[in-house]
Amino acid sequence: xxxxxxxxxxVIGTIICYFIGLKIYQQWRYTFLAPVIIATLILVLSLxxxxxxxxxxxxxGGWINHLLGPAVVALAYPLYEHRDTMKQLTFPILTxxxxxxxxxxxxxxxxxxWWGVSEEVIYSLIPKNSTTPVAMEVASGMGGVESLAxxxxxxxxxxxxxLSSFVLKFTRIYHYTGTGVGxxxxxxxxxxxxxxxRDSFEGSVSTIAMVVSAMVVSVIAPLFAGWWV
Amino acid sequence: MKTGLHIGVLYGIYIMxxxxxxxxxxxxxxxxxxxxLLFILLMTGIIKAPWVEDGxxxxxxxxxxxxxxxxxxxxxxxxxxxxxxxxxVFIGLVSTxxxxxxxxxxxxxxxxxxxxxxxxx
Numbered sequence: 001x002x003x004x005x006x007x008x009x010x011v012i013g014t015i016i017c018y019f020i021g022l023k024i025y026q027q028w029r030y031t032f033l034a035p036v037i038i039a040t041l042i043l044v045l046s047l048x049x050x051x052x053x054x055x056x057x058x059x060x061g062g063w064i065n066h067l068l069g070p071a072v073v074a075l076a077y078p079l080y081e082h083r084d085t086m087k088q089l090t091f092p093i094l095t096x097x098x099x100x101x102x103x104x105x106x107x108x109x110x111x112x113x114w115w116g117v118s119e120e121v122i123y124s125l126i127p128k129n130s131t132t133p134v135a136m137e138v139a140s141g142m143g144g145v146e147s148l149a150x151x152x153x154x155x156x157x158x159x160x161x162x163l164s165s166f167v168l169k170f171t172r173i174y175h176y177t178g179t180g181v182g183x184x185x186x187x188x189x190x191x192x193x194x195x196x197x198r199d200s201f202e203g204s205v206s207t208i209a210m211v212v213s214a215m216v217v218s219v220i221a222p223l224f225a226g227w228w229v
Numbered sequence: 230m231k232t233g234l235h236i237g238v239l240y241g242i243y244i245m246x247x248x249x250x251x252x253x254x255x256x257x258x259x260x261x262x263x264x265x266l267l268f269i270l271l272m273t274g275i276i277k278a279p280w281v282e283d284g285x286x287x288x289x290x291x292x293x294x295x296x297x298x299x300x301x302x303x304x305x306x307x308x309x310x311x312x313x314x315x316x317x318v319f320i321g322l323v324s325t326x327x328x329x330x331x332x333x334x335x336x337x338x339x340x341x342x343x344x345x346x347x348x349x350x
Contacts, residue, residue: 018294036293040300047304054304061298070239070288071295072260073246076267077285080278092339100332107324115316128321129328132299133258141256151306155321158300160329167326173333177340182333186325190300193292200289209332211261218256 003059010060017042025197031165034194037158072189075207078196082204089177089205096178097209100185101216102224104129109228120144122229126221128152130214131188138218142225157190164191180205185213235284238276242267 021038047057058065079086105126112122123144127135132153139149164187168179176199183191184206192210196203246263249255255262270276288295310318
């Protein structure tokens with residue numbers, strides 16, 4: 001089979017899984033059934049079942065992945081649309097995000113030390129709540145492993161998003177500023193996609209939290225690692 | 230047609246973001262630099278909202294689709310979810326939920342008290 005056919009099959013399969021996920025989500029509206037989670041689950045199970053390696057899937061998956069860059073750039077548009085509201089929210093968003101970043105880094109270090117995790121793994125875990133490229137760069141700068149850092153980013157993104165509806169409800173965080181900051185600073189771009197699905201104000205708040213969080217984490221992670229690890 | 234053109238503009242800004250990243254050797258990814266760049270360009274009026282509107286709406290509407298190939302990559306690390314690796318998954322999750330709750334509740338608390346003080350005026 002030529003690469004073109006494999007690629008097209010992967011693209012069409014991904015789009016079909018996405019629309020299945022979208023339908024299921026629109027039916028039940030639970031965040032743990034968000035389109036990205038359902039589609040990932042169906043694709044992972046199909047690849048395992050047909051014994052297709054991820055690299056083969058990525059011949060076509062890479063084409064979609066190539067549009068992730070401009071899709072992230074597009075987040076500036078709703079931010080601009082809601083600029084007046086966002087200006088009002090600047091202080092709550094920034095304060096929440098910075099506190100979240102500090103707690104994420106310190107709890108990551110302390111929990112790992114408590115359970116005797118090796119230093120190399122701790123360095124890879126510390127920047128998990130920022131976006132993948134930032135986390136990989138920051139982790140390797142401290143002496144961590146890049147691919148492991150990417151896995152922890154995925155755990156924070158997918159796992160955090162899946163559990164977000166329960167956790168936010170349980171802790172009585174319901175204002176779109178609170179949920180947006182929570183999703184953006186904990187689960188970065190995947191959390192932002194979920195916030196954007198619910199409401200574009202919440203999505204804009206999450207966008208700011210994601211961007212600020214990535215910057216704060218990249219600056220303070222090495223400091224905390226120097227003190228505590 | 231118009232949507233395609235707008236996607237082209239967004240793609241161009243993304244490419245500029247990656248150039249800026251390489252030029253200054255920044256660790257913030259090109260896409261995030263592009264996001265900040267587009268926001269500045271919109272605020273200063275150098276780029277008008279109608280030039281990117283349709284493309285941006287398309288991307289935002291189907292944002293989740295563009296993450297799927299990357300998240301499927303978890304398939305290469307499934308063995309982490311058994312044995313000793315499970316502890317690391319647990320630590321990562323607990324710490325992530327702590328971020329969500331602390332960041333979310335602090336900002337909600339601040340916005341609520343702001344709304345209350347405005348209500349009393």
